[in-house]
Amino acid sequence: MNIIYIKKRRKPSIPWTPSDLTTEPVYWYDAAAITNLSNNDQLNTWTNLGSGSNAGRDSSTSEPGYPRYRTNQLNGLPGIEWPTFNSNYGTRMWCGNTLTGGNSQDVTMFTVAKCLNTSGTRQIMVRTAHYEISSGRTASRWACSFWNGGFTTQSTTSNYSTSQAYLITGIWDKGNTKRILRQNGTQQNQTNQVTWTYNYNFSTLIGSNQFNSPNLGQTFVGFMYEIILLNQTYSDDNMLRTEGYLAHKWGLTSSLPAGHPYKTNPPYQ
Numbered sequence: 001m002n003i004i005y006i007k008k009r010r011k012p013s014i015p016w017t018p019s020d021l022t023t024e025p026v027y028w029y030d031a032a033a034i035t036n037l038s039n040n041d042q043l044n045t046w047t048n049l050g051s052g053s054n055a056g057r058d059s060s061t062s063e064p065g066y067p068r069y070r071t072n073q074l075n076g077l078p079g080i081e082w083p084t085f086n087s088n089y090g091t092r093m094w095c096g097n098t099l100t101g102g103n104s105q106d107v108t109m110f111t112v113a114k115c116l117n118t119s120g121t122r123q124i125m126v127r128t129a130h131y132e133i134s135s136g137r138t139a140s141r142w143a144c145s146f147w148n149g150g151f152t153t154q155s156t157t158s159n160y161s162t163s164q165a166y167l168i169t170g171i172w173d174k175g176n177t178k179r180i181l182r183q184n185g186t187q188q189n190q191t192n193q194v195t196w197t198y199n200y201n202f203s204t205l206i207g208s209n210q211f212n213s214p215n216l217g218q219t220f221v222g223f224m225y226e227i228i229l230l231n232q233t234y235s236d237d238n239m240l241r242t243e244g245y246l247a248h249k250w251g252l253t254s255s256l257p258a259g260h261p262y263k264t265n266p267p268y269q
Contacts, residue, residue, distance in 0.1 A: 016241055016267035018228055025050035027095055027125075027204065027229040032077045032249070034069060042066040043080055046093060046206070050229075053096030055206055067091055067207070070223070074114075074165050075251030079223040082207050084117060091219065092208035107131050107172040109229040110242055112250050114165040117221035124168075124220055125227055126209040133170050134220075135160065144170035144181040154181040154189040165225065167246050167255070173233045184255035185243045185263075204229075225250055241267040 018025055028050035037043065043066065046055040057066060066083075073079035082091065111133050115122050118140035126132040137143040138155035145153040160166055160183075169182035178192045206227065207220045226246060234242070244262025247253045256263040 013268040015245075016269050017245055018242055019049075020269060021230075021238060023230065023232055025228050026052045026231050027055075027227060029055060029206070029224075029227045031069070031073075031080050031225050034078065037069040039069065039071040041069045043069050043093075046080070048095070052204075055093040055095045058092045058094060058208075067093065067224075073223055074112075074225055075249070077225070077250065079114075079225045081223055082220045084219075084221045093206040095204040095206060106174045106231065106233045107170075107229065108232065108234050108239070109133055109170050109227070110246060111168050111227050112165060112225040112246055112252070113168070113220075113222060114162070114225075115160070115220065115222040116162050118162060121218055122220045122222070123205075123207065123209055123218060124224060125204070125206050125229065127204045127229070131170070131172055132209070133168055142166060142168050142181075142183055144168075144179065146172060146179060152191075154179060154191060156181065156183045156188045162222075165223070165250065165252065167243060167250070167252050169239065169243060171233060171239075175233070182243075184252065184257075185240075185247065185260045186257050 018028060027048055029046045030049060033047065033049060044057050048054045068081045068083065069078060070081050071078045107127065109125065111124050113124055115135040118136055120136055121134055122136045123132055123134040132145045134143050134145060135141065137145055137153045140159045141155040142160055143153050143155045167184050171180040173179065178190060180190045181188045206224070208218050228242065240261055243260070244267045247256050247262065248266035253263055
């Protein structure tokens, strides 16, 4: 009797992305997903890949302050440049109104950005005076700030370089009264037993905030590559997956710590 052995084919590996999360991101802005612009074109609308609104440029900003689409900026991929110029204003983009729920909301946000100006407070994304990821609130350091009648800020433990891009993770865990800041996959700070009582429901913005006009002391200067914000806390596994996805995509794996599970290989489904 002849025995025929059939070799079972391995199921192909499919790369994991944030679109595989059970809960869709509220805001997901990706410079690499823009297809209708050429180098140095003004960015009027940044399409949201998540469930919320697209980001539109603040019409009060004069033309030189437009964020601009720049090709081949990081790991061969494009970036969005927030320029500085001789004017009283910088620029910001509006992402629409925040979700209802006020200060009861958990927030998790990931950003890949390079800041070129270390003075002032260079805000990447601000969510209605509740929450922001920025640089410069403490020396030349990335910061994750929360409003509680006044900003309480966590900062990275070392200064950043204006010549490098960074992966920043900020987590506000309302239910467990803790907040966490991570830089390039390494936890910098965790604060426990923190209450958050401020309850504004205004807009979410990129590049500046709601309560100060977009002046040069508040406006981001540099490049933004990708921003992901969820209205929830992550499991540790999903947090690490997202960091791995971003690090491999944007060429930042060398900055991940040796123990990060996605330092060598990106996450797969």
